[in-house]
Amino acid sequence: MIHVSVLVPLGHTSLVNIEGSHQIFSDVNNFLVAKQRAPLFKVQLVGLNRETSQRNRLFTIQPDILIGSVRKTDLIIIPAIHDAPAEAIARNQDFIPWIQQQHERGAAVASLCLGAFLLAATNLLDGKPCATHWMVARTFREMFPKVHLMDDRIITEEDQLYTSGGAYSYLNLLLYLVEKYAGRDIAILLAKAYAIDIDRQSQSPFIIFEGQKAHNDEPIRKIQEYIEASYQEKFTVDQLSDMSAIGRRTFERRFKKSTGNTVMEYIQRIKIEAAKRDFETSTKNVNEVIYDVGYIDTKAFRTVFKKVTGLTPLEYRNKYNRQITNTVNE
Template identity: 40%
Template sequence: MDATQNPKAEIGILLYRDCQQAMVHGMTDLIAIAGQFSGQHGGPPLRVSHWRMQADGSFARCHDTHDGRPGAPDIWLVPGRLSGVPDAEEAAPYARWLLDRHAQGATLASNCGGAFLLAATGLLDGRPATTHWWFAEPFRARFPAVKLDCDRIVIDDGDLITAGGLMAWTDLGLRLVDRLLGPTVMLDTAKFLLVDTAGREQKHFARFMPRMTHGDEPILKVQHWLAAREAKSVTTAEMAAQAALEERTFQRRFKAATGMTPIEYVQHLRIATAREHLEFTRRTIDQIAWSVGYEDSAAFRKLFHRLVGLSPGDYRTRFAAPSAEAA
């Protein structure tokens, strides 16, 4: 990078214990590459700095891609962590720092579990955000006021930007490049890095992870019963009977325990099984629809697309295992 050029903006990455190094260094490289392409078009570079909390609780830069006079980052990024998420006590000093930076006009962004640090500021309350689908339930439990949408890869809400799981930092990085340097440089960067810029959603990848730790034993009994029979040919009345509850009471308690109606829950179970068939067998889509309890193939395809974001055929094209066996 030509140090005589003034950067268009500075992106500060906030480091903390066990944060995802792939994002830290990958984002640094992505932004540097974007700056090089910007220069080829006569535009300015971007600058990336890494920041770490000091023993006295202050924060200082520990890496900088520009040799000029230090400034203040315009955008702050919080990476995720491979080993769980920060608890409230660990998040507190980082949240205070981010809250102060936001008050001074900076944009805040997170990737994966970094959303827990960002949400700890309170700034996400009442606003849309995403994180890794694996962390959806603990995030909702800890930050119920946030409008969490784990189907999406990136949610750009102006001054707050959140990205989904792990490798979603590539999508986040390209979004920032597009915002700061424009679509031409963004596309040049994506092509160079072999990153697909077509719209992706986390629900293409997410697995159904039902709530099982709610403590309602009759509902848990029904959940185990449904899993054992793969939710085939089952009615709400039959589920209520398994729980030994009156049907309306069962529906109310089931929704409170699982976050879904009984019918929605059964649909997710069936589609989860269908995904496995699409990945590991060569059965036709009609055969798979029938095997998971749908006599109407068109209805199955419509539901699959709504829950997964892809048609069954497109899902198989993307995710089928090479060793998939014939029916």
């Protein structure tokens, strides 16, 4: 039997992650028994306290067992913790040596969404790939610069360490783990039973670029605001640095430090975000949108758009524009 430890952290934790993990691994056993095969998983909720209150005491979770009584486990599931990351890590500090010890003994460890912060706090992810919710990518990079964050990925895997992207993409990681342990046939059966899109690999289509302004460099912020207001225009890095009255090299360095993007990357992302809004809400054709956001080279736009979103412009429009979809269906 494969022992699965679904952690019950202290603080505001994702009940969906906890219950969903427990249910999915338990249902795998049910599917196996229905096929006259032996159950595979022993699933336990593992906590620090006998009772853990959630959502201002609206819910209470009673773990099956406390970490001190788990001598060995095979798979640890870390759910998302919605508290401020530093606070969540401090509150759940006692999990960290236990996770490190179990991993040394051969246990796989999987973090779901924001659970990546607690996993990264063990230092096990240093130098390794990691996914988490795209909305916290900047905070994660600042807290854990040694971890290779891949904020467009749904799943990462290395050295028995697994991570998943934002929110309900945790289901894709659970399916991936089920396939590893129970086989592709059971994973497909589970995907059909739960109506999960199996083999989804990127969360890029869901990422919203919001122009990182959580910094104190006022001249750079003003340039960001100018770019966002004038994205249809064509301007150069030299022109922007002149506007800020900062030498080009210093301007580029400060811009990258403040936003996490080069100047040209930032301009591209602003244009792509504007195009996404048009594709979602207007009836313009693809080329009209491309020209409206200030691109002349349609091929270059399509290449950048696919790189950023994981979809072609047409695929994106058809996926998110209900007006277009209804017209096509008619």
